[in-house]
Amino acid sequence: MKFANRALGFGLILMLAACGDSATRFAVTAPPVDQSERIAFSSVEVRDVSLPTYAASEEIAIQAEDGTLTSSSEVLWADLPERAVALELSQNLARMTGRRVASEPWPFEAFPDARLEVRFAELVARSSGSFRASGQYFVAVTDGRRERSGLFDLSVPFDPKGGPGAIAAARGQLILDLARFIARDGLR
Secondary structure: HHHHHHHHHHHHHHHHHHHOOOEEEEEOOOOOOOOOOOOOEEEEEOEEEEEEEEHHEEEEEEEEEOOOOOOOOOEEEEOOHHHHHHHHHHHHHHHHHOOOOEOOOOOOOOOEEEEEEEEEEEEEEEEEOOEEEEEEEEEEEEOOOOOEEEEEEEEEHHHHHHHHHHHHHHHHHHHHHHHHHHHHHHOO
């Protein structure tokens, strides 16, 4: 069974690499924001996110059922993952809340009402067809209100046969779900 799991993981990586000598890059397209959320802050800075080493790499990693991570230097994210995830979070929060939200460095003259920091313990596509994120978020406030923190553990399905495009779409949906979770749980 372990061999079959590894073979599936390597098969996905080979499928991701497809043919060619040069790297292929895959962008994450933001899914539409179809729900609005109310938050208690008029402005929020999304600090740089912290990702595990494998998730911070440009290479798209796949985790087999036995926990083995495989990747290929021929299949890459279109943007640096830490930068991209921070931007995705800030853009999703801005769209769903209608508030002034920006990723670090804060581009405005006045300081933000709150600063959001997200530390991922896990951000990985699994060969079984789920993209999972777990970790902790922290909300620091500037006006003396109660600071907050919380844990998250989310996943979204994807079709492993869809290759890197399906993985990128799943990450986009997962970060949107995380933004909604943080808006409801940490920014109200």
